[in-house]
Every structure is written in structure tokens, then in C-alpha cells.
Amino acid sequence: MASLAEKRMEEAEDHPIDQTIEVENPEVEARPEELRLLEALLFASAEPIDQATLAKRMPDGVDVKAALAQLQAEYAPRGVNLVRVANKWTFRTAGDLSWLMTRESTETRRLSRAAIEVLAIIAYHQPVTRAEIEDIRGVITSKGTLDVLLETGWIRPRGRRKTPGRPLTFGTTEAFLSQFSLEALGDLPGLEELKGTGLLDSRLPSGFSVPTPSDDVALREDEDPLEAGDSLELLLAPAAEPEEPAAEPEETPVAPEETGGHGSEGSAS
Secondary structure (H helix, E strand, O other): OOOHHHHHHHHHHHOOOOOOOOOOOOOOOOOOHHHHHHHHHHHHOOOOEEHHHHHHHOOOOOOHHHHHHHHHHHHOOOOEEEEEEOOEEEEEEOHHHHHHHOOOOOOOOOOOHHHHHHHHHHHHHOOEEHHHHHHHHOOOOOHHHHHHHHHHOOEEEEEEEOOOOOOEEEEEOHHHHHHOOOOOHHHOOOHHHHHHOOOOOOOOOOOOOOOOOOOOOOOOOOEEEOOOOOOHHHHHOOOOOOOOOOOOOOOOOOOOOOOOOOOOOOOOO
16 A cells, blocks of 8 residues: 555656746846945944944945935835934834824823812812812912813813803813713712712701703803903913013102201300
């Protein structure tokens, strides 16, 4: 009985495979050796190399400048290009392929306690002004706290209150609902839910209540729309206090000079 190896040899003889023998074309010009040397030096170097340093490593009589130009032309259509950076040469990814090297990462940032308090106040009391937030919290709200919340996209400026100074009013956004998996603002936890989770003291003063926010994005009667020239930087900047006019220097009364002798009484003539 023939072995498996013998069967395979017989099959190979019955079905010979056509083999194509490549014959080198003597007319094809060999690639200059200096290009290979430059490639090796540039690929092996972790930093860009200047032309003078490359010339020291090349054989005598090699035109390094011309060789670099030729090598640069060869790599121009490729995914890696030979470029000159600060008069030094190096290989870099082709500019149109830089998107392949881009990596996106999500940075997790913890909100400060102040930011969480301000966000909760805006969510439940919107539309609310900065002064009203400070009145509820009992402390001054820094500009940086509002900046962080605006950067997250969870709050937005709604309009301006129709009161002296026309302060900015704030409200939440759809991104806020998406972040906290809320279908509507009415799904925010109420008083009993907050008590049950321990976020509120069970011994609350009588009459204490948690407001029910509205999903109506329309401005209210006490709000004016934002102006076309308003920007977040200007909106959040603290209002400049008016400068007081400089007080005029008070005139110092000058005492009249005494005509009589010091410590002597005048005598009648």
C-alpha cells in the first residue's frame, strides 16, 4: 500500500504546476547606493539629522544635497515623506494621512461640591440668576464654577432678567437630560425621593418644598432675550464697578500772623 507521501508525489507528477521564472531585466538601472545609505541613517535616527552629519557618514564624492532631493521625490507619493524640519531631515507620516495617527480619549473630571450645588439649583429653580443662586446657597458663586458647567454643556444662558442691571438667567440643556438619563425635567427626584436617598435631612423646617421645574424653553415674562453681541466671556465677566471721581483736596485755612510780640501785651500809645 502506497504511503501518503508517495500518493502526493504521484499527484504532483500527473498535474504539474507551471512555474514562471523571473528574469532580471538588465536594462533596469540599479538604484544608487547612496539613497539606501541615507534611508538607513534617517530611519535609524530618533531625531532629525542635519545635512552635515549625513555627509560625514557617506562615501567620499557623494552629493548629499542632490541625493536628499532625489530621496525626497521618491517618498513624496508614499505614506511616509522625507521632510526638512529646522534645517534637519527626517521621515514623517504624510500630511494627508495624519488622521490615522489621531487618538481620541475621554477625560473624566469630577465636579466640585460647589459645581454640583450650583447645577442642582439651576436644574430645580430655572430660570435663575447668579445672584439668586448665591442667595439660595448663602455663599458667593465664583465665575469658574459657572465656566465648568457651561463647558460640560449642561447649562446655558437663557436670557436677561427684567430687573435693574439685567442679570443673566441660566437653565439646563438637553445634554443635561441625556447625561442623567432623564426624559424630562419633571423626572428629577422630588422631596420624598431626596429624603429617601439621604440627600436631604429628614428634619426639614415646616413649609420646605422642592420646586418642580418646567421643560418650557420659551422665555418668561420677566426675561428678555439675549442680545446679538452677547458672548459667554462677556456674559460671565464680573460687572465693572464705576469709578468714583477723585476727591478734590480740601483747602487748609491759614492762621493770620500775630503782630504783637510773643508773650507781651500791646501798650497804648
